[in-house]
Amino acid sequence: MDTLANYDTGNFFDEVFSDDRQVRPHYDRVIKSLSTLSPNDFAMRQQTADAAFLKQGVTFTVYGDEKGTERIFPFDLMPRIIPQSEWEHVEAGLIQRITALNLFLQDVYHGELIIKDGEVPREVVESASHYRPEFKGIRVPHDIYIHICGTDLVRDDAGTYFVLEDNGRCPSGASYVLENRQAMKRSFPNLLQSLPVRPVDSYGSMLRETLAYLAPAEVIDPVIVVLTPGVYNSAYFEHAYLARQMGVPIVEGRDLIVRNDRVFMRTTKGLVQVHVIYRRIDDDFLDPLVFRKDSLLGVPGIVNAYRAGHVALANSIGTGVADDKATYAYVPKMIRYYLDQDPILPNVPTYLASDESEKTYMVENLDKLVVKAVNESGGYGMLVGPHSTKDQQEEFRKRILATPRNYIAQPTLSLSRHPVFVEDHFEGRHIDLRPYVLSGEKVQVLPGGLTRVALKKGSLVVNSSQGGGSKDTWVLWDDKAACEGCGTSTPA
Amino acid sequence: MLSRVADSIYWMARYMERAENLARLLMANQNLILDAGSRGQEEGNFWAPILMTTGDDEGYHELYSTLTGPDVEDYLSVRPENLNSIVNCIRTARENARMIRDQIPDEVWRSVNDLYLLMTSGKGEQIRQQTRMDYYEEIVRGSCLFQGVARATMMRDEGWQFLQIGTYLERADKTSRLVDMCSALPMKKSSQAIFHPLRWQSLLHSCSAYHGYREHDNEIDPQQVLEFLFLSDRFSRSVRFCLREVDRALTQLSAPPGQQGMPAPVRACGLLRAIFEYGTIESILETGVHEFIDDLQSKLNTLGNDIFETYVLYADLSTVGPTTSTPSIPLGAWHAAQDLHMQQQQQQ
Numbered sequence: 094m095d096t097l098a099n100y101d102t103g104n105f106f107d108e109v110f111s112d113d114r115q116v117r118p119h120y121d122r123v124i125k126s127l128s129t130l131s132p133n134d135f136a137m138r139q140q141t142a143d144a145a146f147l148k149q150g151v152t153f154t155v156y157g158d159e160k161g162t163e164r165i166f167p168f169d170l171m172p173r174i175i176p177q178s179e180w181e182h183v184e185a186g187l188i189q190r191i192t193a194l195n196l197f198l199q200d201v202y203h204g205e206l207i208i209k210d211g212e213v214p215r216e217v218v219e220s221a222s223h224y225r226p227e228f229k230g231i232r233v234p235h236d237i238y239i240h241i242c243g244t245d246l247v248r249d250d251a252g253t254y255f256v257l258e259d260n261g262r263c264p265s266g267a268s269y270v271l272e273n274r275q276a277m278k279r280s281f282p283n284l285l286q287s288l289p290v291r292p293v294d295s296y297g298s299m300l301r302e303t304l305a306y307l308a309p310a311e312v313i314d315p316v317i318v319v320l321t322p323g324v325y326n327s328a329y330f331e332h333a334y335l336a337r338q339m340g341v342p343i344v345e346g347r348d349l350i351v352r353n354d355r356v357f358m359r360t361t362k363g364l365v366q367v368h369v370i371y372r373r374i375d376d377d378f379l380d381p382l383v384f385r386k387d388s389l390l391g392v393p394g395i396v397n398a399y400r401a402g403h404v405a406l407a408n409s410i411g412t413g414v415a416d417d418k419a420t421y422a423y424v425p426k427m428i429r430y431y432l433d434q435d436p437i438l439p440n441v442p443t444y445l446a447s448d449e450s451e452k453t454y455m456v457e458n459l460d461k462l463v464v465k466a467v468n469e470s471g472g473y474g475m476l477v478g479p480h481s482t483k484d485q486q487e488e489f490r491k492r493i494l495a496t497p498r499n500y501i502a503q504p505t506l507s508l509s510r511h512p513v514f515v516e517d518h519f520e521g522r523h524i525d526l527r528p529y530v531l532s533g534e535k536v537q538v539l540p541g542g543l544t545r546v547a548l549k550k551g552s553l554v555v556n557s558s559q560g561g562g563s564k565d566t567w568v569l570w571d572d573k574a575a576c577e578g579c580g581t582s583t584p585a
Numbered sequence: 586m587l588s589r590v591a592d593s594i595y596w597m598a599r600y601m602e603r604a605e606n607l608a609r610l611l612m613a614n615q616n617l618i619l620d621a622g623s624r625g626q627e628e629g630n631f632w633a634p635i636l637m638t639t640g641d642d643e644g645y646h647e648l649y650s651t652l653t654g655p656d657v658e659d660y661l662s663v664r665p666e667n668l669n670s671i672v673n674c675i676r677t678a679r680e681n682a683r684m685i686r687d688q689i690p691d692e693v694w695r696s697v698n699d700l701y702l703l704m705t706s707g708k709g710e711q712i713r714q715q716t717r718m719d720y721y722e723e724i725v726r727g728s729c730l731f732q733g734v735a736r737a738t739m740m741r742d743e744g745w746q747f748l749q750i751g752t753y754l755e756r757a758d759k760t761s762r763l764v765d766m767c768s769a770l771p772m773k774k775s776s777q778a779i780f781h782p783l784r785w786q787s788l789l790h791s792c793s794a795y796h797g798y799r800e801h802d803n804e805i806d807p808q809q810v811l812e813f814l815f816l817s818d819r820f821s822r823s824v825r826f827c828l829r830e831v832d833r834a835l836t837q838l839s840a841p842p843g844q845q846g847m848p849a850p851v852r853a854c855g856l857l858r859a860i861f862e863y864g865t866i867e868s869i870l871e872t873g874v875h876e877f878i879d880d881l882q883s884k885l886n887t888l889g890n891d892i893f894e895t896y897v898l899y900a901d902l903s904t905v906g907p908t909t910s911t912p913s914i915p916l917g918a919w920h921a922a923q924d925l926h927m928q929q930q931q932q933q
Contacts, residue, residue: 324684333687343687348587359588361743361838361896 096132096518097124103521106252106509108173119176119569121576126284127171132517139170139514142276166269167562169513170280173524173544174288176572180540183246183254186438187528188536189428191242194259194415195532196431198238201414202229212430213423216447220498221420222468223262223376223413227383231400233409234307240407241300241371242530243267243542246438248509255441255506257525259424261416262408263373266543266563267529268331271296271338273543273565289571291540296529297338300371303533304339307405308368315368317341318358320349322374322390332373346374351394354401369405370395376410418467418501419445442504446497455502456493459486462502463553464493477553479505508553511564513546523547525555526566541566586743588897590688593681594744595892597697598751600678604671605728606759607661608721610635613791615717618654621783632657634766641667658717663710671724672704690738693731700727746834750892753834757827758885761878763791764814768874772807785810792822811874812866824881825861831888832858838896850891857884 102110109120116124127135146165175183200207201218202225208215218224243264245257274293277285301317308315321332323345336343348358349367357364372379378388380396398404414420422443425436444451444462455462459478466474476489493500510521528542544564545555555561569575618631629652636642636657644667649656662671679701686694703709703723713720732752739745767788770781782805789795789810797820802809817823832854839848869877 324686337687342587344587345589348589359897361586361588361591361747 095128096130096135096514097128097512098518100512100519101521103510104250105507105521105523106248106250107521108248108509108511108524118576119174119572122288123172123174123284123575126281126287135170135514136517138280142168142170142280145276145279146272167546167548168273168276169546169548169562169564170277171512171514171519172277172281172565172567173511173526174567174569174575175541176575177569178572179254180568182437183528184538186254186256186436187244187530187538189432189434189437190244190256190259190424191239191530191532191536193424193428193431194242194261195236195238197427198409198412198415199236200431202231202411207427207430210430212426213420216498217417217419217423217445218414220447221414221417223411223417225376225411225414228411232402234309234402234405237307237532238409238412239415240303240307240409240532242532243527244530246526246528247441247506250507250509252509254438254526256424256438257441258418258421259416260527261412263375264527264529265328265331265373266527266545267296267300267539268334268338269563270529270539270541270543270566271334273563277565285567288567289569289574290567291570293539293541296539297335297340299531299537299539300335301339301341303531303537304369304371304405304407306533307407309402309405312368316358316365317369317371318349318367319343320370320372320374320392321345322378326373328373335371346390346392349392349395351392351398354394354398354403356392356395356398356404367404369407371407376413379406379410418443418465419447419498422501441506444502446493446500446502452493452497455500456490458502459489461505463505464489464500464502467499467501475554477505480551480553505553511544511546513548513562513564520550522550523553523555524564540568586747590685591743591747592893592897593685594689594747595751597678597681597685598748599755600674600681601697601728601731602752602755603669603759604674604678605725606756606763607639607669607671607674608724608728609793610638610763610791611658611661612718612721612725613787616790617783617787628652628654635661638762638766639669641669662713662720675701675704675724675727689744690734692734692738696727696731696734700724700731703727743838746838747896749834750831753827753830754885754889754892756822757824757831758882760792760814760822760824760827761881761885763788764811765875765878767807767810768878770807772811772870772874774804774806774808788814794820794822808866808870811869815869816861816864816866825858828854828858828861835892848895850888850895853884853888853891857881857888 207213239261243260247257319336356367377385379391381388382393383396428436446452462478464476508523511524512519513522529539531537544566546562547555548562682697785805
């Protein structure tokens with residue numbers, strides 16, 4: 094039985110098949126190779142890959158689950174392929190966008206020129222819940238605020254890439270990119286070898302290089318650490334994984350202590366000064382002296398040490414004003430304002446409830462729109478209009494009218510789909526893409542990123558906390574080679 | 586190495602050792618009762634010394650009004666109220682291992698986790714209900730496996746030294762406590778029943794020393810037994826042997842004494858060790874066995890505190906700057922109350 098025989102692309106943009114059901118050239122080898130596998134073969138390889146993830150503890154914890162169950166992030170073995178020509182466009186767009194966002198943050202915390210010139214309303218900035226006026230006028234190393242960004246991209250029914258949101262605080266998931274590639278190396282070594290796929294395993298050294306660049310100038314061999322909330326955090330696996338990839342210690346708040354505006358870690362040999370902290374703790378919990386007083390996760394005094402320039406934080410404090418869902422609507426303007434360029438990657442059209450006429454449009458069209466709470470992430474606090482009940486719509490209508498600043502809405506995009514292995518055959522599921530962008534001495538983008546899959550049939554939500562899964566993403570460095578010798582098949 | 590990580594390794598090792606010693610003690614006592622039971626002694630006579638030894642006398646009587654074997658065994662093995670029950674010791678060892686899971690070899694983590702899963706699953710309780718001896722043997726075996734796996738997989742770095750310190754400090758403490766169970770018995774060998782050869786034999790069993798002792802001396806002689814358990818330089822559970830291992834690990838951890846002098850734990854351990862390296866059984870008997878053990882235990886406690894203060898807590902923070910406004914940060918076990926704060930969002 095052919096696993097793709099009854100595959101239905103529906104009325105969606107399918108990553109693999111064009112409208113006339115032809116295999117797109119960059120998937121040529123992959124499809125030929127997979128079609129030699131029986132459903133059983135494929136299911137076996139899938140099981141082996143799942144078992145490997147569990148054994149290695151590639152898991153996350155589900156909040157609200159009393160038992161603190163650890164789950165694997167479901168993984169689909171069929172790779173998502175991005176041709177070189179397409180990737181060059183995406184990469185240029187991401188670099189342009191992060192450059193503008195960093196300029197915006199520098200501006201917002203210093204001269205506020207973009208506000209004074211009337212391009213971004215003051216209320217939008219000042220009402221963003223992650224805006225940190227305490228940081229006005231504080232210089233950060235090399236004026237870079239977001240060092241690690243995970244930008245979510247989606248494709249519409251024409252295959253155009255859109256930016257869905259910018260995650261500029263603590264984006265997670267990079268470890269899955271690396272682990273997914275490892276899984277593919279084990280499961281489909283020949284297929285991977287036969288295609289010109291760009292490697293991803295340099296992420297650890299790229300990240301380390303980015304972080305080392307932030308160290309105070311006088312430090313020759315900086316001490317870098319990863320700061321985690323601890324083993325019970327849902328993303329602890331990733332924190333430990335990235336620390337290992339970089340070869341740096343993973344620390345908790347209680348391992349650090351501040352003296353004379355310098356940060357030290359407590360070791361068995363005494364206190365050792367720390368120069369750069371890749372923190373995976375939100376601003377709110379970072380320093381009980383400055384932010385939430387009840388935080389036991391943070392380090393008292395760390396913010397002052399940062400202000401004094403003796404330690405660097407990545408990402409910087411207050412970056413959330415740039416990835417706020419209302420600020421998002423103004424990013425194309427920022428790109429024009431700071432760079433004098435047209436945005437390479439468009440935004441999804443966005444309605445702000447804080448605007449009277451847009452609010453009215455929103456509440457009248459809840460059944461057609463995707464409504465998002467501006468300060469939530471992970472797929473929480475959102476309404477997918479076409480899939481919602483009347484009660485849910487009414488609930489959101491009330492909430493939007495009560496606190497308009499907290500809500501935005503976007504048209505329900507017809508997200509692109511990709512074949513996903515279900516039981517014994519392939520079915521189309523919606524996907525997105527989260528590439529990882531690092532800003533240090535230069536801006537670097539990890540080729541590909543995390544392709545997330547909404548595993549539930551018809552679902553548009555890809556977040557791991559909401560039943561999403563992932564795929565390995567293969568960026569080609571030579572498009573022709575993926576279809577070279579069309580007609581011969583490669584053994585899987 | 587981060588102090589917190591060293592601390593977790595140390596406690597992981599201590600709690601595994603503690604669980605093993607408790608299991609061995611219960612196993613030896615069962616043997617003793619089976620051997621001596623026919624003489625018509627009160628059952629409680631056999632169990633009271635055990636509760637005294639483990640320091641659980643009060644805790645036990647808060648829960649039970651009478652002293653019976655099954656109750657004591659329950660209390661020391663599985664009762665959740667007893668923080669030092671076997672199951673709770675293994676749980677604490679596992680909790681410490683879990684916090685540093687990515688910083689110890691995977692095999693070490695699994696050896697601790699497997700034992701924990703066995704003990705907390707229905708299977709563990711089933712074994713316990715069927716055959717007590719098998720249950721205790723599972724625990725001893727699990728602990729030995731843990732030690733063997735650690736020996737075979739761990740780097741000989743600071744983590745290893747802390748594992749050694751935790752293991753041998755706990756062992757020295759437990760051996761001395763077990764000896765204390767017999768400290769009130771007559772020390773002279775005689776042909777009268779008052780000499781209690783079975784008790785001494787049981788003591789050797791509970792220290793896993795029976796075999797070693799028989800090689801060294803054929804007859805059960807109280808003084809020889811004491812000498813063996815305190816002063817043997819080849820028996821790996823004697824106090825002398827344990828202190829030598831602690832001393833070795835501490836010396837490796839510390840820089841050679843320079844201008845700043847010798848670190849407090851190295852000094853304390855050396856002083857304590859001298860008593861066992863150069864002392865004789867006669868001098869111990871002269872002091873009185875119970876008094877000697879009392880003094881030893883308070884010195885072991887001091888040593889443990891010195892180690893904590895030197896390598897984990899940092900008494901010498903002042904070397905970096907003024908210590909004003911130092912928030913005291915409790916180290917050691919993690920509190921459930923913090924879970925809430927863990928749940929701040931990651932951008933998934």
